[in-house]
Amino acid sequence: MLGGLTGFTDPKDTDWGERMLNRVASQTIRHLFTQSESVEVFVRCYPSSKLLQGSIDSFKMSGRGLVIRKDFAVEEMSFETDAVSIDFSSILSGKLSLKQPTQAVAQVILSETGINQAFQAELVKKRLLNLxxxxxxxxxxxxxxSFTEVQIKLLPGNRLHLLAKADLNNGELISLSMTLGIGIERRRRVSFKDPKIELEQIPEAQREVSQTLSTVLVEILDKMVDLDRFDLDGVKMRLNRLETEGQRLIFSGYAEIERIPSNS
Structure with a gap:
């Protein structure tokens, strides 16, 4: 949906207002992320005199190699607003402040590697260990x-293959293997559904337990990925659709932007 938002560059005839606004906005947006490979912002305001009234025509952002809350890697993120009202005085002080909340169409792309790394984050592990x-x-x-060694592989058709171990804390490890579907619920939660539990490679004596534990793990995952837990400061994501594409998971939706954090 927003593939064209990657790689923004300022046109050569961009006037002083747009140049100043792009510079301030880029510095501000970078502070949303723990880490960023690149963050590009393109703010359109023509003529620049509209800035004095705090009016801009559009605001576009594209980022690559982003990290949210220290542990959650995002391969790409982009969003674009329509006309936005901003506080012009904030720009002069090197900040960007909205006069009122706004919405933007958005796209977020996660890599298979980044998803697997997220299973090592403390926020995730505390929901899988010592249950x-x-x-x-x-x-x-x-x-x-405890559920450990969780690894996923993205599959076509909004499905994934999941491998894990269940540690029974009595010296026994149970292998888990399944494919399951992923979808969106209430525009903010990633749901895990329709598991197909694979028992062929599980020792026969463990198959019944493996099936039971696989069902429990799916139930845990289904309640885990709520975007409200991963919101950026002042920005809430809402999803309309997701799609698996090779080793990438692509989310499309919109962002509710209440405020943009300062550089301080």
Whole structure:
């Protein structure tokens, strides 16, 4: 949807207002991310005198190699607004402030590698380790159960292949293997559904337990990926669709931009 937003460059006839605004906006947007390979911003304001009233025609951003909250890698992110009202005085002080919230069409691309790295983040691991639900401890003889070594491979048709280990904390590791579908629920949650549990490579004595634990893991994952937990400061993402494409997972939707953080 927004593939054309990557690689913005300022046209040669960009006037002083746009140049100043692009420079300030680029510096400001970089502070949304823990790390960024590149962040490009193109703000259109013609004529530049409209800046004095705080009016700009459009705001586009494209970023690559981004990291959110230290642990969550985003291969690409882009968004574009229509006309926006800004506080002109904030620009003169090297900041960018909105007069009122706005919305932007958005696209986020995650890589298979980045998704797998996210399973090592503390925010994710604490939902997979030392679980003491009765349905799990009944299997492990009263011990907490942990899901480890989670690895996914993206498949065509909005599906993925998932491998994991279940540590029963009694010296026994149970292998898990399945394919499952992914979708969007309520525009903010990634859902995991329709699991096809694979038991052929599981030792026969562990197959029943592996099937039970696989079902539990899918239920945990289905409740885990809520975008409200990963919001940027002042920016909320809402999703309309997702699509697997090779080793990439592509989300399309819109961003609710309440405010843009300062450079401080």
């Amino acid at each position: 003491s639900e009765a349905s799990l401890t009944a299997i492990s003889g009263g011990e907490p159960v």
